[in-house]
Amino acid sequence: MLLRIDHVGIACHDLEEKIEFYESTFGLTVVSREINEEQGVREAMLHVADGAQGASYVQLMEPLHPDTVVGKFLAKRGEGVHHIGYGVADVAKALEEVGAKGVRLIDERPRHGSMGASIAFLHPKDVGGVLTELVQTARH
Amino acid sequence: MLLRIDHVGIACHDLEEKIEFYESTFGLTVVSREINEEQGVREAMLHVADGAQGASYVQLMEPLHPDTVVGKFLAKRGEGVHHIGYGVADVAKALEEVGAKGVRLIDERPRHGSMGASIAFLHPKDVGGVLTELVQTARH
Numbered sequence: 001m002l003l004r005i006d007h008v009g010i011a012c013h014d015l016e017e018k019i020e021f022y023e024s025t026f027g028l029t030v031v032s033r034e035i036n037e038e039q040g041v042r043e044a045m046l047h048v049a050d051g052a053q054g055a056s057y058v059q060l061m062e063p064l065h066p067d068t069v070v071g072k073f074l075a076k077r078g079e080g081v082h083h084i085g086y087g088v089a090d091v092a093k094a095l096e097e098v099g100a101k102g103v104r105l106i107d108e109r110p111r112h113g114s115m116g117a118s119i120a121f122l123h124p125k126d127v128g129g130v131l132t133e134l135v136q137t138a139r140h
Numbered sequence: 141m142l143l144r145i146d147h148v149g150i151a152c153h154d155l156e157e158k159i160e161f162y163e164s165t166f167g168l169t170v171v172s173r174e175i176n177e178e179q180g181v182r183e184a185m186l187h188v189a190d191g192a193q194g195a196s197y198v199q200l201m202e203p204l205h206p207d208t209v210v211g212k213f214l215a216k217r218g219e220g221v222h223h224i225g226y227g228v229a230d231v232a233k234a235l236e237e238v239g240a241k242g243v244r245l246i247d248e249r250p251r252h253g254s255m256g257a258s259i260a261f262l263h264p265k266d267v268g269g270v271l272t273e274l275v276q277t278a279r280h
């Protein structure tokens with residue numbers, strides 16, 4: 001079901017500072033910047049690698065307000081890995097399969113993610129403490 | 141410098157239970173099991189994807205004892221993402237470059253990692269709260 005590690009989602013206090021760090025330290029390149037009001041984040045996708053089944057990214061996220069999911073995460077745990085996104089061919093089908101195994105779904109239906117992708121989150125309590133995102137890349 | 145997301149390192153209480161979960165829920169396959177006495181973990185690598193620059197894995201880790209790095213992590217934070225490993229061509233060279241940028245190195249020199257790789261960890265305080273591992277795959 002999982003085609004690739006699509007991205008590592010990292011929560012930070014200062015998006016521009018962290019972009020500069022990942023660019024200058026590791027040579028990554030920003031390929032997309034977005035504000036996602038629904039998720040309450042300002043974010044950037046930094047390209048790591050291409051693969052037969054799609055690319056991999058580091059996703060840096062800064063909360064728009066303290067009273068958002070990522071804002072609360074930062075207040076509780078500090079900066080660090082917030083979630084892991086895995087590529088799937090068909091996110092609606094994957095959700096159905098995963099849900100049928102008894103994993104609770106945060107999103108019962110796919111919603112809009114970064115760079116036009118269709119995404120859905122699985123409940124971390126049912127995935128060993130890992131907030132897990134399924135990502136179906138937008139077709140161009 | 142970073143060629144790929146090599147692996148997501150996930151700390152868990154029960155390795156066999158989590159392997160079974162990742163296999164049955166997501167269709168991943170175990171490609172390696174090891175006990176790493178130095179790191180104090182029993183671990184498994186589950187294959188996610190192949191890429192031009194190497195493969196990507198989910199690494200599941202169960203501490204051998206509570207008084208280990210991963211054991212203490214579990215006691216403090218519970219199960220979840222412990223570190224992120226990125227592939228590099230030459231880990232010694234990458235360490236030198238990253239160290240020169242002012243990032244503190246947990247490992248001044250590469251050491252033995254999973255599946256014969258040469259690895260080194262960077263200090264999470266200098267990488268935005270992310271325990272970051274550099275991985276040079278073993279040549280076969």
